[in-house]
Amino acid sequence: MHNTNLFGVSALFDSPDKIILVAKKTAEAGFTNFDINTPYPIHGIEKAMKLKPSKLGFITLVFGLTGSFIALFFMYWTMSIDYPMIISGKPFFALPAFIPVTFEVTVLLATLATVIGMITFFFKFPENHHPLHDTNYMKQVSKDKFGLVIESTDKNFELEKVKEFLQSLNPISIEEIYYQAKENNSVLEPRFLTLLFVIALVTSGTTYFILNKLLYMTPFDWMSTQLKLNPQKPSELFSDGFGMRTPVAGTVAQGFIPYLSKGNPNPTELLENPYLITEENIKIGKSKYLTFCSPCHGNFGDGDSRLRGQFPNPPSLHSKRARDFKDGMIYHVIVNGQNSMPSYAPYLDNEERWAVVNYIRVLQRAKNASESDIQFAKKENVKNASN
Amino acid sequence: MHQTDFHYTQKELPAGLKKFGSIIFILGLILALVAFYVDKERAIFNYLILYSMLISIGLGSLFLIALEYVAGADWSVPFRRIPEFLSGILPLLFVLVIPLLIFNHDLFHWTHKEAVEKDVILKGKEPYLNITFFIVRAFAFIAVWVIFYLILAKNSSKQDATKDQNLTRKNIKFSAIFIPIFAITITFTSIDWLMSLEPHWFSTIFGVYYFAGTVIASLAAVTLIVVFLKEKGYYQPWITDDHLYSFGALLFAFVNFWAYIAFSQYLLIWYANLPEETFWFLTRWEGSWSIVSILLIIVHFIVPYAVLLSQPAKMNPKKLKFISIWLLFAHLLDIYWLVMPNMTEMKSGYHFSWIDFVFPFLGIGFVMLVLSFFGKNKNLLPIGDPKLKRGLNFHL
Numbered sequence: 001m002h003n004t005n006l007f008g009v010s011a012l013f014d015s016p017d018k019i020i021l022v023a024k025k026t027a028e029a030g031f032t033n034f035d036i037n038t039p040y041p042i043h044g045i046e047k048a049m050k051l052k053p054s055k056l057g058f059i060t061l062v063f064g065l066t067g068s069f070i071a072l073f074f075m076y077w078t079m080s081i082d083y084p085m086i087i088s089g090k091p092f093f094a095l096p097a098f099i100p101v102t103f104e105v106t107v108l109l110a111t112l113a114t115v116i117g118m119i120t121f122f123f124k125f126p127e128n129h130h131p132l133h134d135t136n137y138m139k140q141v142s143k144d145k146f147g148l149v150i151e152s153t154d155k156n157f158e159l160e161k162v163k164e165f166l167q168s169l170n171p172i173s174i175e176e177i178y179y180q181a182k183e184n185n186s187v188l189e190p191r192f193l194t195l196l197f198v199i200a201l202v203t204s205g206t207t208y209f210i211l212n213k214l215l216y217m218t219p220f221d222w223m224s225t226q227l228k229l230n231p232q233k234p235s236e237l238f239s240d241g242f243g244m245r246t247p248v249a250g251t252v253a254q255g256f257i258p259y260l261s262k263g264n265p266n267p268t269e270l271l272e273n274p275y276l277i278t279e280e281n282i283k284i285g286k287s288k289y290l291t292f293c294s295p296c297h298g299n300f301g302d303g304d305s306r307l308r309g310q311f312p313n314p315p316s317l318h319s320k321r322a323r324d325f326k327d328g329m330i331y332h333v334i335v336n337g338q339n340s341m342p343s344y345a346p347y348l349d350n351e352e353r354w355a356v357v358n359y360i361r362v363l364q365r366a367k368n369a370s371e372s373d374i375q376f377a378k379k380e381n382v383k384n385a386s387n
Numbered sequence: 388m389h390q391t392d393f394h395y396t397q398k399e400l401p402a403g404l405k406k407f408g409s410i411i412f413i414l415g416l417i418l419a420l421v422a423f424y425v426d427k428e429r430a431i432f433n434y435l436i437l438y439s440m441l442i443s444i445g446l447g448s449l450f451l452i453a454l455e456y457v458a459g460a461d462w463s464v465p466f467r468r469i470p471e472f473l474s475g476i477l478p479l480l481f482v483l484v485i486p487l488l489i490f491n492h493d494l495f496h497w498t499h500k501e502a503v504e505k506d507v508i509l510k511g512k513e514p515y516l517n518i519t520f521f522i523v524r525a526f527a528f529i530a531v532w533v534i535f536y537l538i539l540a541k542n543s544s545k546q547d548a549t550k551d552q553n554l555t556r557k558n559i560k561f562s563a564i565f566i567p568i569f570a571i572t573i574t575f576t577s578i579d580w581l582m583s584l585e586p587h588w589f590s591t592i593f594g595v596y597y598f599a600g601t602v603i604a605s606l607a608a609v610t611l612i613v614v615f616l617k618e619k620g621y622y623q624p625w626i627t628d629d630h631l632y633s634f635g636a637l638l639f640a641f642v643n644f645w646a647y648i649a650f651s652q653y654l655l656i657w658y659a660n661l662p663e664e665t666f667w668f669l670t671r672w673e674g675s676w677s678i679v680s681i682l683l684i685i686v687h688f689i690v691p692y693a694v695l696l697s698q699p700a701k702m703n704p705k706k707l708k709f710i711s712i713w714l715l716f717a718h719l720l721d722i723y724w725l726v727m728p729n730m731t732e733m734k735s736g737y738h739f740s741w742i743d744f745v746f747p748f749l750g751i752g753f754v755m756l757v758l759s760f761f762g763k764n765k766n767l768l769p770i771g772d773p774k775l776k777r778g779l780n781f782h783l
Contacts, residue, residue, distance in 0.1 A: 043629070043783035053698075089660065096657050099650065 067109030131179035271328025285359030408755030415749030445476030447605025453562035464778030546771035635701025674736025
């Protein structure tokens with residue numbers, strides 16, 4: 001092996017102030033293809049070297065803006081066009097809520113693009129070798145010295161003259177740096193790739209083993225394996241092998257009142273409203289109605305809610321048909337559901353269902369008030385006012 | 388390049404400072420008195436804006452000084468005298484606060500006894516929001532600030548003559564005590580003077596919001612004066628591009644910090660959608676206030692962000708001068724936006740009045756006079772400070 005090709009001439013200095021001065025003088029002497037190596041970043045060195053500002057910032061800017069745009073557009077598309085959903089009453093395009101996400105995606109894309117751009121454009125990936133690697137010069141400048149290399153590709157490069165120039169700068173030492181012409185120095189060499197593959201295999205294999213095997217071995221399974229029966233799991237105790245048992249015939253859950261009119265087209269015979277319209281009862285009815293009924297039926301039972309148009313509209317509760325319903329019929333609809341309306345039995349207990357029925361009656365009375373109601377209300381007002 | 392030797396000869400601040408300062412101040416004062424005569428309510432609200440602005444600049448400067456001592460910063464040592472002069476505003480607050488206390492009835496809804504009686508919320512807040520405690524707080528806070536101002540500024544100017552390093556050590560100790568006190572007092576000051584204008588409303592981040600604006604305003608004022616004096620030749624060889632870059636970077640950081648805090652406050656209130664919080668923003672969306680609200684985002688965040696983003700812009704004296712004036716205006720607009728919608732006749736929208744221009748004018752004259760008074764016979768460089776040389780040789 002002979003290091004035959006001249007890469008450049010290097011010189012070492014011992015202080016950051018000196019290296020700034022050296023960089024300035026070198027640039028003034030007309031050299032353009034030279035580099036400074038220091039153990040830590042020195043501010044102002046790029047100015048002294050008369051370097052043009054790096055173009056890396058443009059990559060950051062472009063990809064950052066792309067990130068903002070992608071994030072905003074994707075949220076707009078998912079939340080306002082493809083699957084509009086009302087989330088706590090906010091508009092479909094809820095800009096303030098999107099800003100944190102937009103910010104994160106902007107930063108993510110900008111940083112990733114900067115790092116990848118730096119590696120590909122400036123470090124010339126997959127190249128991983130530089131003639132300065134493994135030289136004495138590199139060892140020194142990564143310890144406590146400050147180095148200058150004038151490369152042989154510079155248009156003013158003449159070995160003797162350059163050496164003379166470097167000598168005039170009073171360096172600690174001067175060294176010629178050679179490199180081999182053809183070196184297999186690509187990152188994509190088989191050995192490296194094989195190693196990469198092996199690392200990937202080991203990492204994913206270990207992850208798989210830990211998550212799917214190890215955690216189910218004793219003693220790591222102490223939390224998940226317990227003597228009690230879990231739902232849907234088999235059991236050796238019972239002859240049919242099922243862990244879940246059907247209750248004994250005739251069992252009734254606590255607080256459960258069986259609904260006897262299920263499927264009965266004329267349920268009102270059995271169902272009498274046991275609750276009087278009292279203030280307390282109406283309060284319960286109003287609260288439950290507003291929670292469970294109003295999203296479709298509207299706050300006043302007109303069938304005119306904010307979901308109008310997204311579902312088949314429910315008919316008004318003030319139609320003649322609905323007003324002529326007996327209390328038991330409304331109760332029946334709440335428990336059984338009707339057309340597109342599902343059963344609300346799981347959400348309302350017996351008293352609450354009747355309270356809702358009573359509240360619907362109040363709404364109907366209010367919407368279709370008779371002359372005598374109005375006069376009564378006026379009288380009440382007068383009484384209240386005089387109090 | 389090391390400046391191992393430097394020769395400082397004391398040089399008085401430009402004579403124009405006192406001359407123009409007096410003219411502007413007297414003109415402003417006359418117009419302000421006319422304003423009080425013409426429209427008392429508008430004038431006193433405007434005066435509150437001016438007062439908050441002066442607290443921002445004066446107290447913010449004292450905070451910058453304390454920060455320098457506590458953080459052990461070198462770069463800000465050469466021009467530390469400027470925030471020292473500016474925090475001379477603090478003792479004058481004792482006098483400046485008096486008109487606000489006299490006219491407190493026009494400013495604060497919670498001072499109306501009959502309104503408080505009827506209002507459950509205000510009744511609940513009465514132990515804190517009552518006029519006696521309010522006045523006690525106002526004067527106590529000013530007194531605390533003045534004590535720290537006197538200690539820090541006196542020690543600093545004493546050091547010019549004695550070159551005693553122990554004074555720096557003392558100031559570091561007092562700064563460390565001052566910073567938590569500053570945090571508490573500025574929070575309660577912002578609650579007292581700005582948040583209590585709308586006593587039903589509350590926001591736990593409000594103190595931080597005002598603090599963010601305070602630092603921007605004081606930093607912008609110091610930047611403006613330093614760049615101006617540098618151009619006049621006062622700081623010529625000493626303040627380098629690296630110092631200017633630090634100014635630009637700090638301003639940029641705090642512009643972002645302000646936007647972050649302002650947005651946090653808005654996002655949480657907007658998302659939770661609680662009527663007792665949202666109405667404050669709704670008032671600021673009423674009529675023409677919506678334009679002012681949007682303008683605030685542009686003026687206080689977007690424009691300074693765009694101007695200060697690039698590296699060369701952060702050390703360009705012209706751009707720095709422009710952006711410091713811009714940011715001072717932005718902070719003024721911010722306080723205007725906080726205060727003015729609370730005025731009875733401005734509730735439904737902004738109305739133009741010449742009075743709004745009088746008080747900033749008065750403020751400029753006042754700050755110029757403060758500078759020329761406190762800057763008299765003082766060294767512009769703290770020549771006795773042990774960190775001065777490192778500050779002069781500051782490199783990024």
